[in-house]
Amino acid sequence: MGKIKFVIKRTGAIVPFNPDRITNAIYRAAVAVGGRDKEKAEQLCKQVVAIMEEKFEDGYKPHIEEIQDIIEKVLIENGHAKVAKEFILYREEAAKRRRADSKHFSKPSEFIPWAKVWRSLDWAVSHNLHTVQAINERIRAGEFPHIVHECETFYETQLDTAAEIIKERSDKLKMVFVSGPSSSGKTTTTIKLKQRLNKLGMNFKPLVVDNYFFDLEMHPKDEFGDYDFETPQALDLQMINEHLKLLADGKEVKVPYYDFKLGKRFLNQTPLQLKENEVLLIDSLHGLHPEFSKEISADLKFKLYLEPLLQMKTGDGVYIRWTDLRLIRRMLRDSVHRAYNPEQTLLHWHYVRSSEKRNILPYCNTADYIINTSMSYEVPLYASKLLIDFIEWEKKYKDDPLRIDAYTRATRISKVLQEVEPIADDSPIPGDSVLREFIGGSTLNYH
Template sequence: MDIDENPNGPLNAQLDLFAQPQQNKITRIIKRDGRLVAFNKLKITNAIYRAAASLGGRDRDRAESLADQVVQRIHATYPAGATPSVEDIQDSVEKVLVDNGHAKTAKAFILYRFQRARTREQKPEVAGVQDHVPYKVLWRVLSWNVDHGCHTVDSLNRQARDGGWKKLIREAERAYHDEIQHVAGLIVKRLPDLRLVIVAGPSSSGKTTTTTKISERLKARGHSFLLMNLDNYFKELSHQPKDEYGDYDFEMPAALDLDLINEHLGLLLDGKPIRMPLYNFKTGGREKETREFRLKDKEILLIDSLHGLYEGMTRNIAPESAFRFYIEALCQIKDDDGEFVRWADLRMMRRMVRDSWHRSYDPAMTVGHWHYVRKSELRYIVPYIQSVDYIFNGSLPYELPYHRARLGVDAGHCPAVQRRSQKGRRFSPRPTGGTAPRLPGPRGPRRRRAERFVASGVHWRGGLSILMGEMQKPRQKCRITPWPP
């Protein structure tokens, strides 16, 4: 990966999410896989702090001071423009710790390096990730769909017509639960060092359901767990970030009190109690009351969070203490034009169902807010996919027609869909009656297409038009697992 030669260039500015105020002579380092990445002093500070924390020390200022010395040593050792390796940086950290009389911390840091190497060896699923796309998992999902005759919209319709729908549901559910069991086994293998399990992923990918299933498997194996609700850590409404249009953006990590989350996670993993805040979503503020929260000995802490992989969320947690689990709706189903259903479109469909059924939101509100969701996902979630321990497919091959039915889209009462069915080809949707509602958010072609989608009951070119125009409702009545929660 080539990096902008200008250390102040736009590419380096994007890569270095925590740019330092001082002008560093060393701007790039070589990772173990040979990639060049921006030099980041914060990573050194965190490594020193974690090593000290393992011995009971939690002096953040001292860790930052030692990190400054490491940077000074690196600058004195290497000429300007040089690219030291990660191992060179870590060697410098050990020397600085020893020179400052922190021999025990240096020993803990050496152990930290060893455990990091062992953790990297235990990430088989991430090996197939390139450009933030989990190709290995995608191929496995597609192969399963082909073997079970559900890899295209036409094949799904054929399953419904020929009486194979119940069997497809049973086999898909069995495969889902088998993989949950596999993940639970991976977690158990890392005990007792592992204390924290983070289930992360984009909106409506299935985090809550999957977290519940994992906790059930752990309980069945005799392991106790504690679920920590990070929704209580939202900032007061008056402190919430706004976009350039003055609208609140609750989808970004800055909407959460990250400092308090880190403080409480550190105390919990040290066996100390915390006073968890209670957030009132009706008032947009915290209640005066707090709730005592404590992690017992040998108890596993479970966190279900959009931004669980974001570096600032768990900056004081040693990597070997956490199992990072990433879930995405990796739907591998093609339409009659050979195009795959877009993952983001499927998740938006799920969110529209959830918001309309459980939160009394009109689908127009969900569509109008979706640009915030996608912006946050692409910036704060997807870039961290290579840091996870396991990647999980949260989609089910039979779910598409159920979302269509729950949203009340009936092809027989939608002229736009009728026109599409008669022509047998993709088309640009247009309003079928009345005026397209004006949705919130920045104006532009995508917003106008979204407004036409709400008015016509179909989606713009690609993605959700598959569900509305080509997918038949299954004729068989059968009990299904609610998805999403």
């Protein structure tokens, strides 16, 4: 064992020192600039640790910023200027986000589609669904089925508009991207959009972007050692661009196949070509990321962005966070379809959130159209499904310095779910609702 046993996080929490986190941080920065040499990342980590051992006294607890300063120094001295630049950029962006989270700025956040938010708030106010108190009163008056109808109609109307805009541009269009952060409802929306456009005479071919993942062993990891599938660099962006360009030119490509059980990608598997009247349909987290389709001119693609932009205030005047809705959605979906414990989803969410703040949300305002996929009625449903769990997680992680994020989210969500009137009966929800993607019981075929 070396001199360094503990480190101080930015929160002030003292946690055990784990050199693997240094390796992961270096490797993530390398992956972001096209490098995939894990052994080199491990070697550089050893140099960082050696400098720490030499620089700090026995028993000293370095701050995370001190360690990151040493990482920068080692990267530059070893001739990895590009990786160092990416690492520095990541630090600066993270610091900027922390400042934005802790202060009130007059400048609007670029992460928020303000025009769509305003329209969504206007809709919520006009339907008396803009506060928890208001929806509670309507539920107690026996109006839950009517609330469901109102919310579903709002969502379907947005889909109709998106389909009309796409049809208007169909003469030149070669591809439609359906994008948005985790659990925003991309799968259901893609299916329903395709149904509408088929009726309007448009034909689609899907491109499954998951098949472009690099082999699992080449993925970066998060600070807890979990493989990170959330970053765009987990995908072979160069190959995606090459294939999109060829497809747009009417040429054939051979799409790879990714085996999730083996964590391996097999190249040149499935032939794909667009006929004269066909459009490529792409459902992806990163469809709006500039690197995803940089070779394709804007007039050939339509970019749709989804997010549950719920406009509902709690009793203390705070709006329910969209990220909390998506966290619950993913918990329910993963437990139903992926045998993934909801608690694991909570513990991993900090990393999902970090990646989307950097790689997804900043590009929301580059979309051609935005769909609000929130359903005001989903909050009462979640109260009956997960309230007890969130109360337990709040207790469990209260004094765990490594799980401050999980504790903060559990505390915030349990407070909301305790305030809302719970609904256990989901029978009023249509079988093709976007919410069925998460709570189960969908009549749509997701395969």
